[in-house]
Structure formats: structure tokens, C-alpha cells
Amino acid sequence: MGTPLGDFIRAKRDSIQPKSLGLPDHGRRRAPGLRRSDLAARAGISVEYLTRIEQGRDRNPSTPIVHALADALSLDPSEREHLRYLTKITGGECPSHARPAPPSRAVRPSVLETLRLLDPGIALVTNRLGDVLAHTEGFAALADGTGLLDAEAPNLTRYVFTDPRAREFFADWDDVADERAFDLWLGPSIENTAWFTAELAPVAGPDFTRRLKGNVVPQRGPLRLDHPAGYALRLLRETLELPSDAQQLVVLLPADEATAQALEELRHGPSGRLRVVS
Structure with a gap:
């Protein structure tokens, strides 16, 4: 049985063309990408040991080995951070079979006050x-007609993978889906993530499970939206981590004048109200 660490290394190896690393192309082969023997040679480890890591038979590679694999795969900084995270959870204890307590939906008063100050902006x-815990009226105006906030406890990840309207709303749906699947690896706890993915996988289907297994590290460029009201929007994203709460404050800003004008037209007027999703 594979592990998140092994799946990630294998996926990255399969995505690399040998010529991009100055290696000879050995011609047609059953699997795409870099040969296991080539990666092992670049990392200075045996093919047998690399096979054990990829297949999940070795769950505790040393820190030097992890760094050597990162160098051999030419990982960028975000991919290296993800590799270290996967090494940690793969070598740790398995999650309990008892259902964990869900992550807190409470938002600190000071964070709510920050949202109030941001209104009628989009935050x-x-x-x-992917739980949407609180938002400004500006965000409600943006989401109006999309179905994103229709659920009693809205969840962006569930919406992206299970609501057909999401594929029309997100102009770059594949990129957003990659982001949502990747962020689950950084969930409030390993136990919470395990339960959430187990519940979501049967209804989300292969588009979800393939991404979760592939460990694609997203680039997170501008967010492009095709709003059902007929607007094409481009938004920049600024994220403030709230580590003590395992939450994030996300602010969406217009990337161009046309988007700024469209957002003004979408708003029903600044109400100064703030919605908390309990």
C-alpha cells in the first residue's frame, strides 16, 4: 500500500522529462517521465531503497535523504515544503479510527472586527x-447566484467538486480544484483531513481522488470568475494565516478596472453587516 510521500515522489518522477535534466532519452517505455534508476542515481541512493519509499515499505527516510530527493527532483520551495510535510505525516502515527472532533467553527471577535472594517470589500x-466560517457582505454579493453559500455550513472544497455550477463559476476550474485538494494536506489536523476526504471522495469522484493522490502543488495565480450575472472577473488573493486558530483570512481584490466596476455593480450597497456561518 502506498503512502502520501511515496505517491508524491512517484508523481513528480513521472512528470519530469529526462532531457530537462540533461539525461538521455531512453525511448518509449510503459511509464512516462524519469526512470527510477535515474532518480536514484541523482539522489545518491539505491534503486531498491527508492522503490521501498515509493511503495510505502519505508516510511521514515532520513532528513538527508529527503533533501537529496528534493534536489534530484528539482523541487521548487513550495514543493520542498510539501515534501517535508508528507515525510512528517507518513512517518507519524496512523490516525485514530474514532471520528475526531470537527475543527472549531468559532471566529475570534478581533477577526470578525477585521472583517467588518473590510466591508464592503470581498473577504x-x-x-x-474549505469551511466558510465568516464573510463580508461583499463576499455574499460575489457569491450570489453561484450556489457557494447555499448550504447551511458552506464548504468551498465540497462546492468545487460536487456542484456543477462551480465549473461554470471558476473559469480555471482545474487550477482551483488542484488548490482545494492540495490544501487538504494542510488541514487543521491529520485526523480531520482523513475523515473529510473519506466522506467527500464517494461523491466527488475521480476528479478529487486523482488530485489528492497526485499531490499537485498549485501556483495560485489570479482568480478568474465567470459570474452568473454576466461579469468576467479577475481577482488577486491575499491570505493572512491565523495559526492559533488553524484558519485563514482571505481578501479578494480586483485585478483590473473592469473587475472593480463589475464588483460595484454586483453590490447591493454597503450595509455594514457581517455574516457569521455558525
Whole structure:
């Protein structure tokens, strides 16, 4: 049985063309990308040991080995951080079979006050599972007609993978789906993530499970939205981590004048109200 660490290394190896690393192309082969023997040679380890890591038979590679694999795969900084995280959770204790307590949906008063100050701007408080915990009226105006806030306890990840309207709303749906799947690895706890993914996988289907297993590290460029009201929007994202709460404050800003004008037209007027999703 594989592990998140092994799956990530194998996926990255399969995505690399040998010529990009100055290696000879050995011609057609059953699996794409870099040969296991080539990666092992670049990392200075045996093919047998690399096989054990990829297949999940070795769950505790040393720190030097992890760094050597990162160098051999030419990982960028975000991918290296993800590799270290996967090494940690793969070598740790398995999650308990008892259902964990869900992450807190409470938002600190000072964070709520920050949201009030941001209104009528577009901002929300969320966690890595995708729970929408609080938002400004500006965000409600943006989400109006999309179905994103229709659920009693809205969840962005569930919306992206299970609501057909999401594929129309997000112009770059594949990129957003990669982001949502990747963020689950950084969830409030390993136990919470395990339960959430187990519940979501049967209804989300292969688009979700393939991404979760592939460990694609997203680039997170501008967010492009095709709003059902007929507006094409481009938004920049600024994220403030709230580590003590395992939450994030996300602010969306217009990337161009056309988007700024469209957002003004979407708003029903500044109400100064703030919605908390309990």
C-alpha cells in the first residue's frame, strides 16, 4: 500500500522529462517521465531503497535523504515544503479510527472586527478543509447566484467538486480544484483531513481522488470568475494565516478596472453587516 510521500515522489518522477535534466532519452517505455534508476542515481541512493519509499515499505527516510530527493527532483520551495510535510505525516502515527472532533467553527471577535472594517470589500475566513466560517457582505454579493453559500455550513472544497455550477463559476476550474485538494494536506489536523476526504471522495469522484493522490502543488495565480450575472472577473488573493486558530483570512481584490466596476455593480450597497456561518 502506498503512502502520501511515496505517491508524491512517484508523481513528480513521472512528470519530469529526462532531457530537462540533461539525461538521455531512453525511448518509449510503459511509464512516462524519469526512470527510477535515474532518480536514484541523482539522489545518491539505491534503486531498491527508492522503490521501498515509493511503495510505502519505508516510511521514515532520513532528513538527508529527503533533501537529496528534493534536489534530484528539482523541487521548487513550495514543493520542498510539501515534501517535508508528507515525510512528517507518513512517518507519524496512523490516525485514530474514532471520528475526531470537527475543527472549531468559532471566529475570534478581533477577526470578525477585521472583517467588518473590510466591508464592503470581498473577504472571508476559512480553514484548509474549505469551511466558510465568516464573510463580508461583499463576499455574499460575489457569491450570489453561484450556489457557494447555499448550504447551511458552506464548504468551498465540497462546492468545487460536487456542484456543477462551480465549473461554470471558476473559469480555471482545474487550477482551483488542484488548490482545494492540495490544501487538504494542510488541514487543521491529520485526523480531520482523513475523515473529510473519506466522506467527500464517494461523491466527488475521480476528479478529487486523482488530485489528492497526485499531490499537485498549485501556483495560485489570479482568480478568474465567470459570474452568473454576466461579469468576467479577475481577482488577486491575499491570505493572512491565523495559526492559533488553524484558519485563514482571505481578501479578494480586483485585478483590473473592469473587475472593480463589475464588483460595484454586483453590490447591493454597503450595509455594514457581517455574516457569521455558525
